[in-house]
Amino acid sequence: MFKSGFVAILGRPNVGKSTLLNALIGDKVSIISPIPQTTRHQIKGILNLKDVQVVFIDTPGMHYFNDELAQHLNTVAKSIIYGCDLILYVVDVTRNYGKEEERLMNIICNQDIKVIMVLNKVDKCEKFFNEYLSMWQKKIKGDKKKILLAYMPLSAKRGTNIDKLKEVLIGNIPEGPAYYDDKAVTDFPVKLRIADIIREKLFLALKEELPHAVAVSVEEINNKKNVIYIKANIYVRRKSQKMIVVGKKGELLKHIGTLSRKEIETIYEKKVFLDIWVTIMEDWQKRPRILKDLGYE
Numbered sequence: 202m203f204k205s206g207f208v209a210i211l212g213r214p215n216v217g218k219s220t221l222l223n224a225l226i227g228d229k230v231s232i233i234s235p236i237p238q239t240t241r242h243q244i245k246g247i248l249n250l251k252d253v254q255v256v257f258i259d260t261p262g263m264h265y266f267n268d269e270l271a272q273h274l275n276t277v278a279k280s281i282i283y284g285c286d287l288i289l290y291v292v293d294v295t296r297n298y299g300k301e302e303e304r305l306m307n308i309i310c311n312q313d314i315k316v317i318m319v320l321n322k323v324d325k326c327e328k329f330f331n332e333y334l335s336m337w338q339k340k341i342k343g344d345k346k347k348i349l350l351a352y353m354p355l356s357a358k359r360g361t362n363i364d365k366l367k368e369v370l371i372g373n374i375p376e377g378p379a380y381y382d383d384k385a386v387t388d389f390p391v392k393l394r395i396a397d398i399i400r401e402k403l404f405l406a407l408k409e410e411l412p413h414a415v416a417v418s419v420e421e422i423n424n425k426k427n428v429i430y431i432k433a434n435i436y437v438r439r440k441s442q443k444m445i446v447v448g449k450k451g452e453l454l455k456h457i458g459t460l461s462r463k464e465i466e467t468i469y470e471k472k473v474f475l476d477i478w479v480t481i482m483e484d485w486q487k488r489p490r491i492l493k494d495l496g497y498e
């Protein structure tokens with residue numbers, strides 16, 4: 202009997218959803234950074250085991266702001282709940298919960314899909330562990346109780362309890378066919394995956410400086426005989442931001458390019474020539490057409 206299912210990974214920004222996805226898959230399919238709202242796409246990671254295929258869906262962290270990009274992120278995250286077999290609801294026990302967490306918990310409690318509550322980052326501290334448990338328990342009184350399958354304290358970063366989580370997951374995946382090739386680790390289009398790798402290096406290099414003002418698009422992938430030529434564009438909003446991204450004598454851009462190229466080469470297992478440009482576009486975040494070009498459909 203083959204089993205398969207879709208598992209949504211939900212949680213507020215920065216709780217460690219993408220780190221958890223990569224840990225479950227054992228491969229890097231989703232980018233990670235200390236900056237909230239790192240994930241902008243719906244990324245699927247596929248776990249292939251003997252007689253089981255689990256398709257995880259990493260989501261942009263749920264949050265509440267008012268521009269087009271933020272609205273898009275919320276719609277994506279909510280729409281994923283429907284059609285899934287299971288939800289991994291991830292919380293960060295090192296930070297106290299707030300209004301956003303309660304709103305998200307309300308959404309999760311008021312539906313019928315089974316939930317595993319992942320209490321992440323226990324390697325760092327367990328300061329608010331009990332707060333999360335008691336808030337959750339308040340929400341799922343009576344009949345709603347049955348949606349919870351398990352509480353799972355873990356460290357996505359260190360890999361602690363990942364095997365235990367897999368066991369519980371697999372035990373609750375229904376009978377079904379394989380949806381993807383058993384060699385695939387993700388269905389994320391390669392252009393977007395490369396753009397995201399570059400965006401991750403930018404986020405890591407720039408830290409708080411301009412995370413939301415940048416976007417990356419890959420415009421060309423040309424598979425030549427001995428090398429793969431890739432042309433990418435980094436969008437910023439202002440000239441001052443372009444100067445930051447390029448850095449003194451172009452050093453920052455070069456650094457980002459080198460790190461990105463090395464990681465892209467591990468996907469292709471071939472030499473890559475990465476050609477990165479920086480373009481100023483004042484309000485890319487507010488233009489639906491540009492958001493579409495960037496893959497935020």
Ligand SMILES: Nc1nc2c(ncn2[C@@H]2O[C@H](COP(=O)(O)OP(=O)(O)OP(=O)(O)O)[C@@H](O)[C@H]2O)c(=O)[nH]1
Binds near residue numbers: 236
């Ligand atoms: N100490 C510790 N840090 C973690 C753990 N899991 C994730 N992190 C860190 O938390 C930060 C956010 O991780 P991400 O995986 O990008 O979080 P996310 O929930 O996907 O964030 P968004 O995509 O922005 O919603 C990164 O700096 C991670 O290294 C963990 O188990 N322990």
Ligand SMILES: [Mg+2]
Binds near residue numbers: 220231239240261
């Ligand atoms: Mg993420």
